[in-house]
Amino acid sequence: MTKKKNLVMAQANSYIAKIEGHGSLKVDFKKKKVKLIVHEGERLFEGILCGRTLEEMQWITPRICGVCPIAHNLASLAAAEAALGITVTRTTGLLRRLMQIGQNTQSHVLHAVFLALPDYIGIDNITELHKADPKKFALALSLKETGDEIAMVVAGRNVHPTRSTVGGFHKVPTRGELLTLRDMIERAVPDARALAEFFAGLDYPKLDLDLEFLLQDGMRVKSSHGEDFALADYKEYIAEEVRGESTAKFGSLKGRPIMVGSLARLFFVADAANGKTDKEGSADVAALIGKINFKNPFHNNLAQAVEMFMELKDGVEVIDELLKEGVDDKLIKADKDAPLKGIGAIEAPRGGLYNEVHIRKDGTIKYANIITPTVQNLTSIEYTATALLKEHHGKSEEELSHLLEMLVRAYDPCITCSTH
Numbered sequence: 001m002t003k004k005k006n007l008v009m010a011q012a013n014s015y016i017a018k019i020e021g022h023g024s025l026k027v028d029f030k031k032k033k034v035k036l037i038v039h040e041g042e043r044l045f046e047g048i049l050c051g052r053t054l055e056e057m058q059w060i061t062p063r064i065c066g067v068c069p070i071a072h073n074l075a076s077l078a079a080a081e082a083a084l085g086i087t088v089t090r091t092t093g094l095l096r097r098l099m100q101i102g103q104n105t106q107s108h109v110l111h112a113v114f115l116a117l118p119d120y121i122g123i124d125n126i127t128e129l130h131k132a133d134p135k136k137f138a139l140a141l142s143l144k145e146t147g148d149e150i151a152m153v154v155a156g157r158n159v160h161p162t163r164s165t166v167g168g169f170h171k172v173p174t175r176g177e178l179l180t181l182r183d184m185i186e187r188a189v190p191d192a193r194a195l196a197e198f199f200a201g202l203d204y205p206k207l208d209l210d211l212e213f214l215l216q217d218g219m220r221v222k223s224s225h226g227e228d229f230a231l232a233d234y235k236e237y238i239a240e241e242v243r244g245e246s247t248a249k250f251g252s253l254k255g256r257p258i259m260v261g262s263l264a265r266l267f268f269v270a271d272a273a274n275g276k277t278d279k280e281g282s283a284d285v286a287a288l289i290g291k292i293n294f295k296n297p298f299h300n301n302l303a304q305a306v307e308m309f310m311e312l313k314d315g316v317e318v319i320d321e322l323l324k325e326g327v328d329d330k331l332i333k334a335d336k337d338a339p340l341k342g343i344g345a346i347e348a349p350r351g352g353l354y355n356e357v358h359i360r361k362d363g364t365i366k367y368a369n370i371i372t373p374t375v376q377n378l379t380s381i382e383y384t385a386t387a388l389l390k391e392h393h394g395k396s397e398e399e400l401s402h403l404l405e406m407l408v409r410a411y412d413p414c415i416t417c418s419t420h
Contacts, residue, residue: 015039018116019408021416036408037248043064055360059160062161074100075370078355082342082343101314101339102149102315107349139194175323178319199306202301205403207297216345216351234343251377258376259297259351260373261304261349262303263292263297266294266306285309297380351376351377357369372418
């Protein structure tokens with residue numbers, strides 16, 4: 001093997017398969033070092049937003065991604081409403097939570113089953129599952145359909161939302177639509193649990209690391225290593241680095257690699273789920289969370305399956321609250337003393353998504369900033385990939401190359417989001 005081949009696992013035209021977007025790995029097997037290279041073209045959405053009206057922001061940002069457009073819509077709405085001094089109604093909050101549940105279900109089943117699962121069951125792509133295990137294939141399609149239907153009923157479309165707007169909703173679902181949706185979600189819950197139990201039984205590659213997780217939680221952001229800061233200070237903690245060989249920025253927490261997404265979120269709820277809550281039905285969740293190894297990034301696949309089960313259970317409860325309280329279609333207007341600067345954030349399927357917007361008095365945008373979850377995960381991917389080479393040092397380069405691709409897929413990177 002030539003030196004050049006020894007250094008390069010993936011050429012610029014040899015992308016990692018079964019991830020969203022175009023990325024490759026440069027690997028020095030001898031020195032046990034890995035570099036992640038993102039080849040996707042920059043779209044420069046922050047620049048596109050400048051000069052546009054604030055009302056356009058919620059339509060533009062979802063075009064960053066066809067996989068998680070609802071998350072981009074919700075984060076931009078949160079930023080816009082913060083800039084306008086708007087506090088939305090409880091109905092709007094519950095409906096947006098339902099949108100988020102639909103988004104997570106759509107995204108998690110797409111990644112965990114259709115992209116990651118083939119690595120673990122000896123098939124090349126998910127279409128082979130239709131022949132090998134038609135029942136599981138049908139189960140996955142059914143769960144994806146449930147996520148799509150939640151988005152259709154609440155957001156107006158299953159891809160780019162049309163009903164949500166600054167201050168509320170253009171149109172809210174009827175009681176009949178919510179009842180029908182509730183029945184569908186309730187039927188999906190046992191399927192989601194079965195899928196989570198299946199993922200809990202998979203054989204994940206070994207990797208033992210002290211991962212640092214980051215969670216956006218309301219107006220605070222907290223790290224598993226003790227860092228805790230206000231959402232307003234996010235840019236003082238979450239740094240983005242430009243690297244010449246990659247079109248995406250690489251994020252970190254004050255220079256430290258962090259992991260965001262399902263594994264991070266479940267780390268923070270693990271104590272509550274393991275017998276420290278009185279919430280009805282928590283025992284089944286606790287049992288599944290107990291099977292997650294929070295030191296192994298490969299377990300993000302399992303965490304997504306478990307979280308999908310949790311989200312759908314929560315979806316039933318959210319609809320019950322809406323039915324009990326009644327659904328209003330009230331739109332909240334801007335405060336006359338609005339700050340004209342706002343930061344909004346949401347836990348998207350892949351982790352914390354941050355939006356910041358500054359507006360002029362005429363309502364046009366003069367500054368916008370977006371930090372996506374994948375940007376935050378890119379540094380962690382390199383860190384854990386290098387650790388994998390060291391932990392599995394006895395394996396061949398071919399075996400290591402396959403494990404490295406599996407590791408990248410486990411993070412569920414959205415490469416196009418990273419080059420927004």
